[in-house]
Amino acid sequence: MTSPMAPDPDRAETGRRATARLEANPLVRHAGLDALQLYHLPNFLSRTECKALIRMIDADAKPSVVLAQYQEPGLRTSYTCDLERQDPEIRRLDARLADLLGIPLDHGEPIQGQRYAMGQQFRAHCDWFRDDVDYWPEMKAQGGQRIWTAMIYLNDVEEGGETWFPRAGIRLTPTRGLLIAWNNLAADGSPNDATLHEARPVLGGTKYIITKWFRERPWTPTGARAY
Ligand SMILES: O=C(O)CCC(=O)C(=O)O
Numbered sequence: 310m311t312s313p314m315a316p317d318p319d320r321a322e323t324g325r326r327a328t329a330r331l332e333a334n335p336l337v338r339h340a341g342l343d344a345l346q347l348y349h350l351p352n353f354l355s356r357t358e359c360k361a362l363i364r365m366i367d368a369d370a371k372p373s374v375v376l377a378q379y380q381e382p383g384l385r386t387s388y389t390c391d392l393e394r395q396d397p398e399i400r401r402l403d404a405r406l407a408d409l410l411g412i413p414l415d416h417g418e419p420i421q422g423q424r425y426a427m428g429q430q431f432r433a434h435c436d437w438f439r440d441d442v443d444y445w446p447e448m449k450a451q452g453g454q455r456i457w458t459a460m461i462y463l464n465d466v467e468e469g470g471e472t473w474f475p476r477a478g479i480r481l482t483p484t485r486g487l488l489i490a491w492n493n494l495a496a497d498g499s500p501n502d503a504t505l506h507e508a509r510p511v512l513g514g515t516k517y518i519i520t521k522w523f524r525e526r527p528w529t530p531t532g533a534r535a536y
């Protein structure tokens with residue numbers, strides 16, 4: 310396996326396969342950006358499904374942690390939890406997400422739930438891993454690079470809480486049931502800097518999302534959990 314920062318034909322191929330699959334799906338919309346392959350699918354989850362997930366997050370959420378080199382105060386002030394993989398609803402959702410992207414189910418990290426209260430945010434970051442940081446050997450052992458991200462908004466937010474990609478030039482408004490998915494890598498399989506994104510502070514109400522990151526190889530837990 311090459312460095313996560315270098316071009317890589319296998320990662321590039323996974324990216325092409327997922328893109329082709331999404332583009333063949335009549336429910337999926339391509340955001341049409343040059344710099345970033347981003348797709349959306351409105352109403353991927355029903356109101357009832359969103360409510361059930363919100364309940365699970367409220368039951369389990371703890372202050373978010375991030376990998377050591379990200380420990381900048383205020384980077385990620387939301388509450389987070391991993392959703393229980395063995396729960397029948399979560400298993401079904403996991404299978405739907407893997408099928409949507411055409412990435413093997415076992416490449417997915419556990420679905421992470423996140424709750425942002427007023428003023429909480431997740432400052433600009435990329436989801437892909439660098440190789441010049443101390444967490445990389447462990448992330449490599451867990452399944453390597455994060456190749457795709459899928460995120461679903463579980464509620465409408467009164468004000469704020471948008472997901473903003475400043476380099477790619479798109480800002481998404483949280484909308485209940487809306488799924489967004491993007492390729493973290495460029496066409497050659499190296500990380501795409503234009504995936505830089507941030508969750509803008511919530512200015513009114515509460516924001517709930519779930520995030521699923523897919524690795525280049527099967528996900529193998531080792532203890533540490535990346536943000
Ligand atoms: O809450 C958002 O809009 C973005 C969340 C995010 O970037 C992440 O969980 O990696």
Ligand SMILES: [Fe+2]
Binds near residue numbers: 434435436506
């Ligand atoms: Fe992110």
